[in-house]
Amino acid sequence: MKELTKAQEDVLKAIWDAEKGAVSDILDRLPEPKPAYTTVATVIKVLERKGYVAHETYGKTHVYHAIVQKKDYASHLLREAFTGFFGGSLKQMVSPLIKNREISLAELEELKQMLELEIKKYKK
Numbered sequence: 830m831k832e833l834t835k836a837q838e839d840v841l842k843a844i845w846d847a848e849k850g851a852v853s854d855i856l857d858r859l860p861e862p863k864p865a866y867t868t869v870a871t872v873i874k875v876l877e878r879k880g881y882v883a884h885e886t887y888g889k890t891h892v893y894h895a896i897v898q899k900k901d902y903a904s905h906l907l908r909e910a911f912t913g914f915f916g917g918s919l920k921q922m923v924s925p926l927i928k929n930r931e932i933s934l935a936e937l938e939e940l941k942q943m944l945e946l947e948i949k950k951y952k953k
Contacts, residue, residue, distance in 0.1 A: 830897065830905045831879045836864070840872045841881055841895065841902070849894040 833841065843858035844850070852870045856863060864872075873893055876882040881902075884891040915922040926932050932940075 844895050845899045851890050
């Protein structure tokens with residue numbers, strides 16, 4: 830996947846939120862202060878060139894939709910952070926969240942159960 834700017838990510842999030850829509854529909858879903866209509870149209874065209882978005886034409890109107898799923902993009906970002914920022918170390922990536930108590934006890938218990946299941950699968 831090609832890297833996105835913050836503006837491109839914001840527009841892509843609005844497209845995911847809308848599921849599909851014209852530039853005006855996407856613009857409506859962006860937070861204040863809203864960029865200009867032409868800016869959003871340009872960003873959408875860039876997203877289309879990068880392979881994140883496609884469109885269907887109805888008369889003179891283009892209706893855009895994401896062709897990259899939110900979960901796939903999130904997974905890509907996580908992998909990039911994991912290998913880039915944390916050098917492939919899960920411990921380095923997760924320990925600040927745990928030490929700063931940004932993960933609740935319930936979430937830690939869920940993670941523990943997930944890990945225990947995966948460890949059993951590895952041992953088989």
